[in-house]
Amino acid sequence: MLVRLDGNGRLNQRLYRGLRAAIREGRFAPGSRLPSTRSLARDLGLSRNVVLTAFAQLVDEGYAEGRGGSGTFVSSTLPDPLLAPSPYGARTKAPEAHPRLSAHADRVLALAPLPAVGRPPRAGLRYDFRYGVPAVAEFPQQIWSRLVARRARRMSINTLRYGRALGFSPLCEAIADYVRRARGVAATAEQVIIVNGSQQALDLVARLLIDRGARVAIEEPAYLSARQVFAAAGASLLPVPVDEHGIDVSQLPHGKDVRLAYVTPSHQFPLGGVLPLGRRLELLRWADEAGGWVVEDDYDSEFWYDGRPVEAIQGLDSTGRVIYIGTLSKVLFPSLRLGYLIAPEPIVPALAALKFLMDRHAPTFEQEVLADFITEGHFERHVRRARARNASRRAAMLDSFRELLGDRVEIVGENAGIHMVVWLRGTPAACMHDLIARAADRGLGIYSVAPHYLEPPATTGLLLGYACLTEREIRDGVRLLAEVIETLGK
Numbered sequence: 001m002l003v004r005l006d007g008n009g010r011l012n013q014r015l016y017r018g019l020r021a022a023i024r025e026g027r028f029a030p031g032s033r034l035p036s037t038r039s040l041a042r043d044l045g046l047s048r049n050v051v052l053t054a055f056a057q058l059v060d061e062g063y064a065e066g067r068g069g070s071g072t073f074v075s076s077t078l079p080d081p082l083l084a085p086s087p088y089g090a091r092t093k094a095p096e097a098h099p100r101l102s103a104h105a106d107r108v109l110a111l112a113p114l115p116a117v118g119r120p121p122r123a124g125l126r127y128d129f130r131y132g133v134p135a136v137a138e139f140p141q142q143i144w145s146r147l148v149a150r151r152a153r154r155m156s157i158n159t160l161r162y163g164r165a166l167g168f169s170p171l172c173e174a175i176a177d178y179v180r181r182a183r184g185v186a187a188t189a190e191q192v193i194i195v196n197g198s199q200q201a202l203d204l205v206a207r208l209l210i211d212r213g214a215r216v217a218i219e220e221p222a223y224l225s226a227r228q229v230f231a232a233a234g235a236s237l238l239p240v241p242v243d244e245h246g247i248d249v250s251q252l253p254h255g256k257d258v259r260l261a262y263v264t265p266s267h268q269f270p271l272g273g274v275l276p277l278g279r280r281l282e283l284l285r286w287a288d289e290a291g292g293w294v295v296e297d298d299y300d301s302e303f304w305y306d307g308r309p310v311e312a313i314q315g316l317d318s319t320g321r322v323i324y325i326g327t328l329s330k331v332l333f334p335s336l337r338l339g340y341l342i343a344p345e346p347i348v349p350a351l352a353a354l355k356f357l358m359d360r361h362a363p364t365f366e367q368e369v370l371a372d373f374i375t376e377g378h379f380e381r382h383v384r385r386a387r388a389r390n391a392s393r394r395a396a397m398l399d400s401f402r403e404l405l406g407d408r409v410e411i412v413g414e415n416a417g418i419h420m421v422v423w424l425r426g427t428p429a430a431c432m433h434d435l436i437a438r439a440a441d442r443g444l445g446i447y448s449v450a451p452h453y454l455e456p457p458a459t460t461g462l463l464l465g466y467a468c469l470t471e472r473e474i475r476d477g478v479r480l481l482a483e484v485i486e487t488l489g490k
């Protein structure tokens with residue numbers, strides 16, 4: 001705490017005035033504890049007697065009060081009401097209502113608000129079908145805390161100093177090894193960049209490739225947070241239709257000025273199509289011809305249910321035009337804020353430099369714990385268990401909808417991931433608001449798919465996550481939803 005000692009007079013008088021000013025300005029709030037006389041004397045290089053004398057004067061004048069052995073406190077009522085504290089650094093002029101900002105900030109402010117994913121859950125929901133959230137309660141917390149404690153005990157100077165911009169090397173190796181085996185990604189550890197969630201990976205990609213006005217092909221509908229990153233970077237967005245198999249590659253825009261195509265081929269977000277091999281190869285041909293990039297967001301590929309998952313497009317790429325993004329948000333927990341970007345070698349130095357400018361590197365300690373978690377086998381064991389549990393929950397969703405709503409709904413995107421889209425046949429999109437409100441009144445959390453569209457759909461579509469609910473809760477929740485749908489229009 002800064003206490004001014006300026007002006008004339010003896011030191012105890014100068015200190016008294018400095019402390020009084022701090023109290024009047026509210027820097028020491030009414031009722032708060034003043035620093036101890038010993039620590040203040042040490043910090044200001046004064047004798048303790050000087051400080052004791054200044055404190056005594058504050059107490060005498062009613063600015064402070066001693067409380068036995070627990071220290072000296074700022075009085076709750078100051079001696080002169082006119083001297084009531086004004087906020088520290090009180091303004092003499094109202095702040096400018098619309099200060100001039102960068103074009104980037106203006107574009108960000110003009111974006112539609114983000115959907116529910118970043119907001120805290122609404123209180124009082126009995127069944128919350130919030131999408132995108134894994135079963136965090138089933139995360140193996142005991143194992144994780146054991147690894148945290150072990151790393152904390154052995155923390156070395158290397159953990160404490162700045163780390164590598166690209167990430168903690170053993171973690172990069174563990175990730176490269178995992179995606180090679182699990183996703184068919186062809187990469188060395190040197191191509192892996194540890195990022196603070198895929199959101200940062202998307203931002204890095206935008207900084208790397210997008211100049212204002214650059215053309216970006218994007219799925220329609222698409223993951224809103226990706227679309228917004230590219231829009232914020234000033235890209236001109238070219239929506240490409242999506243069908244039950246994912247992006248319709250034949251409709252990709254042609255021309256050398258299309259910088260990239262953002263795709264979610266394992267489980268199109270939000271509609272859930274799995275991109276067939278033929279389209280994957282066509283997409284790579286497109287990138288090669290256009291001199292563009294494929295940004296492959298593989299956000300929930302750990303959760304597949306029928307047969308084996310299709311391998312990542314990155315593994316099929318022979319021309320180095322795919323930037324692969326993975327996250328731990330859906331398999332571990334989203335607040336971990338760790339993900340990875342796997343890039344062709346020639347662009348790794350630029351990405352490392354961008355990452356370094358942005359935040360130096362991801363926190364080392366968490367990366368160390370995660371590296372242990374993966375290399376000691378806990379990660380894949382957890383993925384296998386989570387997949388089995390999610391498979392049962394998915395089955396409960398499908399059974400319940402079939403039984404309770406039958407032909408009234410059409411379900412898409414159920415073959416992978418931890419969400420599905422449920423279209424309410426014959427229910428116009430205009431009913432969505434009412435439906436969500438009525439559901440919330442009954443303790444049911446449901447979400448619209450519409451924010452992920454540039455051109456909102458005509459029918460009511462729900463984007464429902466199920467990983468956080470038990471099978472019982474899913475059945476009860478869908479029953480409640482069926483009842484709420486029944487009341488629509490009444």
Ligand SMILES: Cc1ncc(COP(=O)(O)O)c(C=O)c1O
Nearest residue numbers: 132197198199223269299327329
């Ligand atoms: C398509 C898609 N990509 C990425 C993510 C994960 O983002 P992050 O890694 O920043 O938590 C999500 C989460 O909802 C998503 O739906």
